[in-house]
Amino acid sequence: MTTAPGCIVDLFAGPGGWSEGLRALGLRDVGIENDPAACATRVAAGHTTIRADVAAYPTAPLRGKVSGLIASPPCQTFSAAGLRAGNDDMDLCHQGLDDIARGNDTRAALRAACADPRSLLVVEPLRYALDLRPDWIALEEVPAVMPVFEHIAHLLGRAGYSTWVGVLNAADFGLAQTRRRAFLLASRTRPALPPEPTHAKVPQWDLFGVRLAPWVSMADALVLPPGVKVNTRGERSTDEKGRTAGGNEFSADAPSNALTGRARSWKLRSGQGWKLPTGKPAGGVERYERAISEPSFTITGSANRCKWVKDGVEERNLTLTEAAILQSFPARYPWVGSRTKQFEQVGNVVPPLLASAALRPLVPGALEVAA
Numbered sequence: 001m002t003t004a005p006g007c008i009v010d011l012f013a014g015p016g017g018w019s020e021g022l023r024a025l026g027l028r029d030v031g032i033e034n035d036p037a038a039c040a041t042r043v044a045a046g047h048t049t050i051r052a053d054v055a056a057y058p059t060a061p062l063r064g065k066v067s068g069l070i071a072s073p074p075c076q077t078f079s080a081a082g083l084r085a086g087n088d089d090m091d092l093c094h095q096g097l098d099d100i101a102r103g104n105d106t107r108a109a110l111r112a113a114c115a116d117p118r119s120l121l122v123v124e125p126l127r128y129a130l131d132l133r134p135d136w137i138a139l140e141e142v143p144a145v146m147p148v149f150e151h152i153a154h155l156l157g158r159a160g161y162s163t164w165v166g167v168l169n170a171a172d173f174g175l176a177q178t179r180r181r182a183f184l185l186a187s188r189t190r191p192a193l194p195p196e197p198t199h200a201k202v203p204q205w206d207l208f209g210v211r212l213a214p215w216v217s218m219a220d221a222l223v224l225p226p227g228v229k230v231n232t233r234g235e236r237s238t239d240e241k242g243r244t245a246g247g248n249e250f251s252a253d254a255p256s257n258a259l260t261g262r263a264r265s266w267k268l269r270s271g272q273g274w275k276l277p278t279g280k281p282a283g284g285v286e287r288y289e290r291a292i293s294e295p296s297f298t299i300t301g302s303a304n305r306c307k308w309v310k311d312g313v314e315e316r317n318l319t320l321t322e323a324a325i326l327q328s329f330p331a332r333y334p335w336v337g338s339r340t341k342q343f344e345q346v347g348n349v350v351p352p353l354l355a356s357a358a359l360r361p362l363v364p365g366a367l368e369v370a371a
Helices: 017-024 036-044 090-101 107-113 117-132 143-158 253-261 320-326 339-348 352-359 366-370
Strands: 007-011 030-033 048-051 066-071 136-141 162-169 180-187 211-214 229-231 249-251 266-269 289-291 307-310 313-317
Touching: 007 017, 007 117, 017 352, 030 036, 036 048, 036 339, 066 117, 090 107, 090 117, 090 143, 107 117, 117 136, 117 143, 136 143, 136 352, 143 162, 143 180, 162 352, 180 352, 320 339
Parallel strands: 007 030, 007 066, 030 048, 066 136
Antiparallel strands: 136 180, 162 180, 229 249, 266 289, 266 307, 307 313
8 A cells, every 4th residue: 555645544434424524624535444335435435445454454554654543443332222242341442452552462362352352443543543653633433432532542642642532412513413422532733622513402602702503403404406316215226246225216306395394293213113221222312203303313324214204104214315414425425335234334434524523623724624
């Protein structure tokens, strides 16, 4: 691999959430991703991609060439929508971080001891950071990973970085979704600060006399452009073997207008239909239903089971295009893979609008470009 000096490397790059966020700031990244469908989506969207296992990829060829490091390690083992095996592996993750900071690579042994080997992927960003010493770092994960992020921030602070760790709500930055995610921002060249919210649940003025806009509703976001086609089973798509998904295809123009025009009676219902051992619904504090006049609940990889409900009657599934828009992707973003893989990509990716917000105060030049 050849990288230009000062390039941005995106670990676990997925289908391009961070990449789209950077693109909005006039910047580009090189994404390292192992999933073939996500790689194909990235390539179709015009994002530079290396298909490789982040944990096995060598850092030596990148030294002296990387100015920014981004990572969203797989969250399934820690997510409230999963089995949370990562909670059982948390001590092993902390041990892995301390070992890496001491220059002792014990990842293989720790991975073998994990209830879910994917849990240990959360230590990979520290390995890259300490080997490459980029000017700035941005990490994103589900809130359950906050203890790991705080540990990483402590170790980065000892290495000369200013750090900030916290949870951001996507609705506070203009998304039609109350998605909450943990972020770690770090810089060697400037103070690491959280982004300033642009929206609020109740419109208000901030400390600087700037009015915060109200949260964006699903009705506001889902005004689809002309010509978009949706399918009653999600989307008409072709998988890796060339097979086409079934379902009835129709234009989104009229259904979109119908949804937004009758906002008082339409709701989006989570289709997960199961609960955690605690008795709470999957997704933690997220509600099972939201009125279209509100932001959506967190869009996950199971969004293909979400339903539009009118007057208590389930009318049709949430489409892939609608799920992608609620994640702040363009309506025509070129998702590749089977219907299931496409929804997984949409649900597991960092929303581009939230990525841009997190990067804007961190990345040199981003403020000027965004303005």
